[in-house]
Amino acid sequence: MKKIYLHPLPIRIWHWVNALGFIILILTGAQIRFGNVIHLFSFETAVDIHSWTGFILIANYCIWLFYYLVTGNIKIYIPPLHHPIEFAKKAVTQAKFYGLGIMVGDQNPHHSTFDHKFNPMQQVSYLMIMAALIPVQIITGLFLWDPNLFGPIVNLIGGIQIADMIHVLLFIFFSAFIIVHFYLATLGHTPMAHIIAMFTGYEEEHEEHGHGREEEHGHSQGH
Ligand code: HEM
Structure with a gap:
């Protein structure tokens, strides 16, 4: 058994504040949008909690951005654009592992290290989420918090209804993401391995799972 340092403290703090904040935003957002079927809070309470949590998560996002830009470690999020074919092949291998290999005892083709933390699927999805969505x-x-304050810009994108539609579509995306992300987070060498690592910083890895690309041993039933 060896221990690999993966998650520095600022990222661990960012991650769990973010996760808790997202759950609160999803619940209060659902209340605001679907108040006719959901009765968790009053509309006013939901709006208040939603706005406060939103501002806390904006500050929290700045921690994430600051840490990764200042350390230069943002590179772990950037796919290797100079090797697109190789990258695409690795992404397919990773997808096959999640879709089939994992059920028949294959080893994870990706081996995380501090500087090479994400597999190609994580790299693309995390980059899209953190840099765009x-x-x-x-x-x-x-915009929705104060449409008047941002009036001219809101008009530029087609009005507050467009901002609202984008916000709700992304709400639906994030609600689905959190479920898939949670499932994938349980696929370490034990169901809690990745999750504990996000608290302690260190991932414990069994030696036989340690060197990802051992395709020739692909079907070892090693769990
Ligand atoms: C129930 C809530 C959540 C759990 C249990 C969870 C679990 C985890 C775990 C175990 C990791 C480390 C393994 C990996 O890199 O995939 C991770 C990383 C990550 N998670 Fe989550 N997560 C949750 C919510 C979220 C939410 C709501 C977001 C964003 C919308 C998010 C975004 C990320 C990102 C970007 C990383 C990579 C962080 C880095 O190392 O730079 N997570 N999560």
Whole structure:
């Protein structure tokens, strides 16, 4: 058994504040949008909690951004664009592992290290979420929070209804993401391995699971 350092403290703090905040935003957002079928809070309470949590998560997002830009470690999020074919092949291998290999005892083809933490599927999805979807959710959220303050920009994108539609579509995406992300987070060498690592910083890895690309041993029933 060896221990690999994966998650630095600022990222662990960001991650769990973010996860808790997202759950609160999803519940209060559902109340605001679908108040006719959901009765968790009053509309006013839901709006208040939603706005406060939104502002906390904006500050929290800045921690994530600051850490990754200042350390230069943002590179772990950037797919290797100079090797697109190789990258696509690895992504397919990873998808096959999640779709089939994992059920028949294959080893995970990706071996995480601090500088090479994400498999190709994580790299693409996390980059899209952190660099595009969360910023768009923040901006449309600010528009909805005070449409008058941002009036001219809101008009530029076609009015507050467009901002609302984008915000709700992303709400649906994030609600689905959190379920898939939670499932994938339980697929370490034990169901809690990845989750504990996000608390302690260290992932414990069994030696026989340690060297991802051992395709020739692919069907070892090693769990
Ligand atoms: C129930 C809630 C959640 C759980 C249990 C959870 C679990 C985990 C775990 C175990 C990891 C480390 C393994 C990996 O890199 O995939 C991780 C990383 C990550 N999660 Fe989550 N997560 C949750 C919510 C969220 C939410 C709501 C978001 C964003 C919308 C998110 C975004 C990320 C990102 C971007 C990483 C990579 C962080 C980095 O190392 O830079 N997670 N999550």
